[in-house]
Amino acid sequence: MPVSATSIPSAQRTDDDRPRFHIPAFPDDPAWNAAAADEEAGGVASEVRVFLDAQMEAGDVLVDAAPGFGFVALSATTAPGGLPTVFVAGLSGERMQALQDEALQLGGWLDELTAVFEPGMASSISDRLDPQGRVFVHLESAQVAAVCAWLKPWLDTERVLALCVSDAGSSTAWPEARSTLASVGFAPCALVQRDGDAVLLPCFDEPEPVVIALPRSLVDKDDRAAGATGRPIWSPETDGFVFSTPHCRTGYGVVGSQLLRAMQARGIPVALRVIGPLDRRLAANPMLDAAVARQQSIGAQVPSVRLSQSFDLLAHTESGPRVGFTIFELDTFTPLEMSHIQGQDALIVCTEWARQVCIANGVSVPIHIVPLGVDRAIFHQAVPPESAARGRTTDTRFLQVGKLEPRKGQLELLRAFEAAFTPQHAVQLVLHCYNPFLTRSAFDELAAPFRTSPMRDRITVMSSELPNARDVAELMATADCGVFAVRAEGWNLEALEMLSMGKTVIATDTTAHTAFLTTANARLIEIDALEPALGGAVTGSWAAWGDAQHGQLVEHLRAVHTERQHGTLLPNVAGIATAERFSWEASADALLAALAAIMA
Known part of the structure; x- marks a missing residue:
């Protein structure tokens, strides 16, 4: 033609x-x-x-x-x-x-x-x-x-x-x-x-x-x-699924408890199989016991979703499709992890970065993306003033939330804080860094540089776990800026929570951060190279930290402090808009969509 x-x-x-x-x-x-x-x-x-x-x-x-x-x-x-x-x-x-x-x-x-x-x-x-x-x-x-x-x-x-x-x-x-x-x-x-x-x-x-x-x-x-394609028609509303997940104060436990509540709010009959201890204080859920009891009557062919680490995905007991849901930080899987991942009928990850890691490692099972979320009923920009004002001063307060470990970059943050300011500056650095996987002596060893720093009078290390999420939100409300100088992340719930509260966020532009942090909602630290994680002590690479990254973090810290002191540090409107998109309800919808595709 x-x-x-x-x-x-x-x-x-x-x-x-x-x-x-x-x-x-x-x-x-x-x-x-x-x-x-x-x-x-x-x-x-x-x-x-x-x-x-x-x-x-x-x-x-x-x-x-x-x-x-x-x-x-x-x-x-x-x-x-x-x-x-x-x-x-x-x-x-x-x-x-x-x-x-x-x-x-x-x-x-x-x-x-x-x-x-x-x-x-x-x-x-x-x-x-x-x-x-x-x-x-x-x-x-x-x-x-x-x-x-x-x-x-x-x-x-x-x-x-x-x-x-x-x-x-x-x-x-x-x-x-x-x-x-x-x-x-x-x-x-x-x-x-x-x-x-x-x-x-x-x-x-x-x-x-x-x-x-x-x-x-x-x-x-x-x-x-449309009819069956090799298996009986599955309906999420009538058939539900088996959900094996931690329900405790760990990242996996928070994710599992929030997804369970969001699913139950949609009327999905979820049969809960708890991995580890069941912490009933984690999230207000009057239907929790019903989910636990439902595992006795769930159908044999429903999908089984196991939310756990990459080396702990094989323990499915149902005959329906086996779906592994895993969150990881590094770019290489061990042989054990690969055997667990490849043993699934389908895999769920929470970012495009993670999906690309799976592909690069040769994962051949279908891969679905279910982004994680934030509870804006708790983490929002209007936390009651009396809570937000607690412990507040005219100082610029920087907050890092995340367990104390090398991957989280607290030591890199400390060195930048020391370089950016002197004890005469009106600044504070608060680290809520309780790590349940460390002994007291191991924690004290990692915390020692903060307690002996020339800036130690400006630094608070919180070594105990806060009772609940509302207490974490109140702590975040007292901060001006959240800082996450991480070397690698599987998601970072706390960074999204800080965005949801309208706080300024400084973070590395790497791994899972790329799913929801942008130049519009965060002050990003550019990463220009990777290096063996923990010096090669573990499998995989993470962000290399050099003079360029140190300099960017110092510059960001000083810029935030200047704006705070001049009264020009504005609420992070773009961050709030991001958090509104990444709700737990949206995560539940994405999980249902993935299960529908798996069962088609």
């Missing part, structure tokens, strides 16, 4: 085999030739356009936030089910006029938006949306979080049918976009061919080039109607 100098014909055809529309040509655009060739080969974003053809009707609204050359917008305005309202955002005046001229010739129209979030857009959608109409959005991964926030009125009323993400297979922003979609109850799907028909199937591993995200409830209903 020849490409004309002024337009290219759509690969979509009318009933009498004519092109449905023509795309105005922009040959000076570097992407034009590739777009023209793709259309000749069958169509740009063909999955989105096939889906819209099947779903869109008169009275619906499409917001095209990633219009490109206009393929999706013109496809929607010629939808066989009737002419919907089509809003197009972000095009130049010349391109918009050319598309509007083409739509007008076809009996349709395209409404222009200067930006997706322009004032009055909400009322424009409401005015053009029929009582039974639905909202569709075509967008890119980097736009998902902002668009979901803006769509909230229609998400809350279940009027958004689909979010069509056109670059999921190639965008580095897709992992965060996927987490956001899960947090608003949407599941990513791919349009595939099955027995000559186009069908939508959930996708949770490697993303398809184009993802069509649908409401989770709709996907679950469609999955059950």
